[in-house]
Amino acid sequence: MQPIPLVNPDVRDCSELLTVMADPDCRTGGPAYEMFRGLYLNDPDKKWLEEHKIRYDITRIPGQVICGEWIKTKGHYHQSAPDGYAFPEIYEVLEGEALYLLQKIDLSDIILVNARKGDLVLIPPGYGHVTINPSEDTLLMANLVSSAFTSEYLPFEKMQGAAYYLFADGRRERNPRYPETIPELREVTCYGKPLPEPFPQQALYSCVGDEKSLAFLNNPGSFLKEYQELYLFM
Numbered sequence: 001m002q003p004i005p006l007v008n009p010d011v012r013d014c015s016e017l018l019t020v021m022a023d024p025d026c027r028t029g030g031p032a033y034e035m036f037r038g039l040y041l042n043d044p045d046k047k048w049l050e051e052h053k054i055r056y057d058i059t060r061i062p063g064q065v066i067c068g069e070w071i072k073t074k075g076h077y078h079q080s081a082p083d084g085y086a087f088p089e090i091y092e093v094l095e096g097e098a099l100y101l102l103q104k105i106d107l108s109d110i111i112l113v114n115a116r117k118g119d120l121v122l123i124p125p126g127y128g129h130v131t132i133n134p135s136e137d138t139l140l141m142a143n144l145v146s147s148a149f150t151s152e153y154l155p156f157e158k159m160q161g162a163a164y165y166l167f168a169d170g171r172r173e174r175n176p177r178y179p180e181t182i183p184e185l186r187e188v189t190c191y192g193k194p195l196p197e198p199f200p201q202q203a204l205y206s207c208v209g210d211e212k213s214l215a216f217l218n219n220p221g222s223f224l225k226e227y228q229e230l231y232l233f234m
């Protein structure tokens with residue numbers, strides 16, 4: 001596939017991360033990561049994506065440590081689709097390595113997914129998510145998501161971030177604002193593990209045009225059994 005030109009990003013400034021950092025006195029600024037949203041290679045792909053209410057984004061997260069933590073995205077939940085279940089999302093690591101911290105809205109499950117180049121990571125309905133770049137190298141990742149979704153930041157902002165903080169010195173600490181009774185971070189590694197059918201099996205952009213493998217993005221409630229079979233729940 002020819003590369004998609006990455007131009008005109010939305011830039012998340014480090015100062016926008018202050019409400020989710022472990023250190024409430026953290027003072028930082030400057031660009032944190034770039035989000036290239038609503039990308040396509042050609043007009044037929046653009047039309048197909050629009051007709052199917054799907055957005056393809058690429059995010060570039062240069063390796064850096066911010067107030068002792070590995071750089072991370074701000075974190076958000078997704079609101080419910082018309083069928084009553086929250087919009088899911090799927091990520092692909094294009095370069096570098098990533099940790100995806102997923103936390104169920106009722107906090108009954110908190111997962112840390114290790115992924116590297118070529119891996120696909122599915123964010124099931126109802127899981128808030130934060131992406132962490134745990135290295136000095138740049139993380140480049142793509143995602144497909146419903147274009148009807150919006151990001152809900154408030155649950156993370158109210159709690160000063162996700163349930164766990166990951167520090168560059170290797171410490172992983174529970175965010176003290178969450179109850180002591182929350183589950184331990186459940187770590188899974190998806191290196192080279194394909195997602196089960198009917199979810200995408202190949203590079204995300206090559207799924208553009210494949211109605212069957214992307215149907216879950218706008219119809220989350222129709223795939224409840226399939227979510228149970230994800231490696232996330234093993």
Ligand SMILES: O=P(O)(O)OC[C@H]1O[C@](O)(CO)[C@@H](O)[C@@H]1O
Binds near residue numbers: 035057058059143151
């Ligand atoms: O909105 P946040 O939490 O900064 O996360 C950014 C990521 O979320 C997305 O908007 C998709 O959920 C991507 O464009 C980007 O990778």
